[in-house]
Amino acid sequence: MLVVADDKQLPVQDARAGKPDAWDTLFRRYQMPLYVYVFELVHHEQTSLDIVQETFINAVRHIGSLQKDEKFGSWLFSIAHQKCIQHWRRRRESEVPIEEQQENDLYYEDGPEALLIRKEEEEQFMALMNQLPLAHRSVLLLHFVEEFSLEEIAGITGTQIGTVKSRIHYAKKALRKLIEERTS
Known part of the structure; x- marks a missing residue:
């Protein structure tokens, strides 16, 4: 199992300073929880991946607006949440149906x-x-x-x-x- 930093040990200050290793740690910590959350809202694999990527791009751009480092996780999820809302608004405006969800390959030992x-x-x-x-x-x-x-x-x-x-x-x-x- 991959071990990543818990919320109290996150290198938010280093990320704010633009250190790539810090962003790598933050990405590894939050990429899967963000993906799961976004996927459950948009039900499309590629769209979910795109939203997670956009979320991290916005986080890099706007990390200076984060006032409390310990709130990084909820701040990141709020960015993803807003991206999902934007997606739904665009979808409603264009009335283009989302492609059918592809089956995910899941591995279980059972x-x-x-x-x-x-x-x-x-x-x-x-x-x-x-x-x-x-x-x-x-x-x-x-x-x-x-x-x-x-x-x-x-x-x-x-x-x-x-x-x-x-x-x-x-x-x-x-x-x-x-x-x-x-x-x-």
Whole structure:
């Protein structure tokens, strides 16, 4: 397993000074969590990769605007979140459908039966998540998958903490209802 710096040891000051090794460390730490978050919002592999790349380009350009180094992770996710919103706006304006999602090759040490069951359960759950509005889906992903605090999610999404709490509450309620409908 690749070991990267935890949030408290991130070389944000060195990145601010333009040191390539620092940016490499930050990229290795955040590339996969950002990709997973973005992919769950846009559902397209190449678009997700592009948004992650654009996120890091913006981070390099605007690192001077980051006021607290320990907030680098939530600041980076807020850039990605805004890029996803821009993507959806452009998509709505152009009304060009997104290409169908390609199957990702996943590696599991389990046997083929366990792999199929896990993949099917994950697909069913994500299909239910995809029925939620983008605002609800994003707060659930940020809170339960990426484990950001409510305050960090408010910063990422540009909303108040009360709004984040409300969205999480209603998203969980809606998801619970979808699950109940599916199982009944």
